[in-house]
Amino acid sequence: MAVYKRGYQRYGGPRTPRLERLLVLPREAWRRVSGQRIVTALIAVSCIWPLLCALFIYVSNHTELWAGIDGDFRKFLAIDAAFFLTFMKVQSVFSVLLAALAGPGLIAPDLGNQGLALYFSRPISRLEYSLAKMAALMWLLSLVTWIPGLLLFLMQASMSPAGWMAAHWRLAAGVVFGFWQWVALVALVALASSAWVRWRLIAGAVVLGYFFVLSGIGVLVNAIFRVEWGDLINPLRASYGLWCAMAGAELPRGLSLPTALLALALMGGLLALALERRLRPVEVVS
Amino acid sequence: MSQPVVELEDLHVKLGRREILHGISCRLGVSGRGRAIGLLGPNGAGKSTLIRTLLGFHAPSAGRARVLGYDCRTDRRRVLERIGYMPETDSFIASMTGVEFLRVMGALSGLPAEIALEKAHETLFHVGLGEARYRTLGTYSLGMRQLARLAQAIVHGPELVILDEPTNGLDPSARRRMLELIRQMKEEHGMSVIVCSHLLADVEQVCDEVMILKDGRMVHHADLEAERRENRRFVELEVEGDDSGLGAALESKGAACVHEPPGRWRVVLPPDFDAAELWKLAAAQGLSVRRLTQRRDTLEEIFMKAMGLMRQSPGEAVASEETAAHGGL
Numbered sequence: 001m002a003v004y005k006r007g008y009q010r011y012g013g014p015r016t017p018r019l020e021r022l023l024v025l026p027r028e029a030w031r032r033v034s035g036q037r038i039v040t041a042l043i044a045v046s047c048i049w050p051l052l053c054a055l056f057i058y059v060s061n062h063t064e065l066w067a068g069i070d071g072d073f074r075k076f077l078a079i080d081a082a083f084f085l086t087f088m089k090v091q092s093v094f095s096v097l098l099a100a101l102a103g104p105g106l107i108a109p110d111l112g113n114q115g116l117a118l119y120f121s122r123p124i125s126r127l128e129y130s131l132a133k134m135a136a137l138m139w140l141l142s143l144v145t146w147i148p149g150l151l152l153f154l155m156q157a158s159m160s161p162a163g164w165m166a167a168h169w170r171l172a173a174g175v176v177f178g179f180w181q182w183v184a185l186v187a188l189v190a191l192a193s194s195a196w197v198r199w200r201l202i203a204g205a206v207v208l209g210y211f212f213v214l215s216g217i218g219v220l221v222n223a224i225f226r227v228e229w230g231d232l233i234n235p236l237r238a239s240y241g242l243w244c245a246m247a248g249a250e251l252p253r254g255l256s257l258p259t260a261l262l263a264l265a266l267m268g269g270l271l272a273l274a275l276e277r278r279l280r281p282v283e284v285v286s
Numbered sequence: 287m288s289q290p291v292v293e294l295e296d297l298h299v300k301l302g303r304r305e306i307l308h309g310i311s312c313r314l315g316v317s318g319r320g321r322a323i324g325l326l327g328p329n330g331a332g333k334s335t336l337i338r339t340l341l342g343f344h345a346p347s348a349g350r351a352r353v354l355g356y357d358c359r360t361d362r363r364r365v366l367e368r369i370g371y372m373p374e375t376d377s378f379i380a381s382m383t384g385v386e387f388l389r390v391m392g393a394l395s396g397l398p399a400e401i402a403l404e405k406a407h408e409t410l411f412h413v414g415l416g417e418a419r420y421r422t423l424g425t426y427s428l429g430m431r432q433l434a435r436l437a438q439a440i441v442h443g444p445e446l447v448i449l450d451e452p453t454n455g456l457d458p459s460a461r462r463r464m465l466e467l468i469r470q471m472k473e474e475h476g477m478s479v480i481v482c483s484h485l486l487a488d489v490e491q492v493c494d495e496v497m498i499l500k501d502g503r504m505v506h507h508a509d510l511e512a513e514r515r516e517n518r519r520f521v522e523l524e525v526e527g528d529d530s531g532l533g534a535a536l537e538s539k540g541a542a543c544v545h546e547p548p549g550r551w552r553v554v555l556p557p558d559f560d561a562a563e564l565w566k567l568a569a570a571q572g573l574s575v576r577r578l579t580q581r582r583d584t585l586e587e588i589f590m591k592a593m594g595l596m597r598q599s600p601g602e603a604v605a606s607e608e609t610a611a612h613g614g615l
Contacts, residue, residue: 003404003407003408003411004411004416006408007408007411007412008409008411008475009408009443010443010475011397011401011405011442012443013398013401015367015395015397016393016397016398021394024390024393025394109379113377113379114373114377115377115378116377117371118371118373118377118378118379118435118438119394120341120343121341121370121371121373122394122395123363123367123394123395123396124394280343281338281343282338282343
């Protein structure tokens with residue numbers, strides 16, 4: 001029977017399990033994020049560097065092409081921690097740009113239209129709502145971070161002599177876990193910005209500012225006051241320190257692993273607090 | 287024993303340092319009976335705070351609130367699975383079409399994906415948005431958005447629907463439609479409905495029970511159905527002619543009355559007395575009836591009394607005068 005003839009009937013059948021319900025929000029958020037053409041374009045641009053890296057790996061593994069080339073150049077062609085850290089540095093910039101474009105549209109429209117009361121009057125907690133939105137953004141950022149990183153590692157492993165993979169497993173761990181930490185931090189910044197700033201352009205600028213301006217300020221603080229606590233407000237340096245530690249490379253001069261971890265924990269905590277303060281079903285004026 | 291829809295036990299709610307609800311205790315509605323409960327009170331009385339507490343948005347600072355037998359604080363998820371909420375504020379997701387909005391809301395409430403889509407269409411037709419269901423919500427008029435908010439509250443077929451100011455800002459025809467939908471929800475679909483409103487006429491039209499709040503306290507809880515039955519017993523009569531014997535004639539039938547000369551009577555009829563009998567009684571006295579009205583503005587009187595703006599209702603005035611006449615206190 002046509003739906004307009006049938007009339008409204010109360011649903012009395014079985015309900016979906018909790019996990020299935022929770023996946024509704026990330027799916028919806030993903031639809032919202034991936035529907036933007038500029039985001040698709042930026043993802044395409046973000047794939048250029050991984051493709052160049054793949055070409056580099058191919059070339060470096062075909063030494064017959066470089067017969068007669070001096071040792072220094074052969075050293076430059078080596079696929080090691082420095083190669084993957086460089087790859088991560090470049091892709092992390094793209095991931096921030098992507099978050100600045102896609103992130104502001106995730107929470108701000110719900111807040112702007114007072115839609116949170118509609119979500120939170122259903123069996124969904126604020127934590128689940130935040131995680132759902134974050135999951136959509138993290139999946140988007142994964143497309144340009146750890147997924148191509150892992151593919152490059154596997155490509156190198158497949159082209160290298162047996163045993164390379166076992167000997168360099170920390171590189172894979174550094175790429176995957178390092179990028180997971182990075183993607184989580186970027187997504188948190190983007191969500192917090194989306195929750196506090198209504199205008200998309202400004203929210204995007206806040207995301208860029210958080211990573212690039214704050215990092216600049218951190219470097220300036222260290223340089224001017226000859227201290228090291230400027231690293232605590234430098235998300236790029238703190239994350240890079242963690243990646244180095246995970247990939248088994250030497251940490252940047254003046255940065256210790258505990259400082260990097262403390263800085264990241266502080267940032268994560270403050271961003272989560274900022275989100276928590278904003279994601280309320282109703283505004284309460286005390 | 288029948289399960290109340292809402293059960294409050296000495297409920298206190300604080301927002302910041304300010305206490306908004308000061309120890310409310312009551313049992314409202316009966317689960318599964320399809321009754322509508324009106325929540326009335328002036329601005330700042332605590333109606334919205336009470337609703338938000340039932341939804342788990344605010345935690346009680348003391349006491350307990352239970353909805354359909356589940357504690358709003360400890361069993362919040364179970365409570366929310368069983369209720370639908372239409373907020374007072376203009377809440378919507380601007381970028382979604384009507385169908386998408388309802389499909390997502392239905393799926394979040396536990397409808398399987400295909401059924402969520404089917405119910406989204408069905409509900410939009412039901413509330414009268416069938417033709418606009420593929421338009422984005424941002425393009426809807428205020429009245430349409432109000433209907434969309436109602437639709438999202440019922441798409442998953444909840445046991446209890448909480449409507450916060452459902453007729454606010456609606457034109458008369460949209461208001462009538464909204465009230466009709468509320469009536470259908472309780473009478474045809476067996477949902478319990480809580481209507482929070484400051485429009486007494488709306489509440490009177492659709493509600494069977496009413497709770498009145500003032501300054502965060504419950505000042506009155508009434509069964510409107512019983513009140514209506516009671517009201518049918520109170521009439522105002524205006525006659526022409528010599529009515530000196532009418533009082534005695536009415537009293538002989540068991541009615542209590544007050545005479546307000548010339549020719550005006552306020553009468554409380556006994557339970558088994560049909561108002562039509564008054565015509566015969568007046569004719570027997572040789573009187574012509576110029577006016578015979580039954581009391582209508584009950585809820586307004588109840589409300590005014592609860593607010594302390596009126597000492598007693600006309601029916602009670604007659605009863606008290608009668609008591610005084612018989613040497614009562």
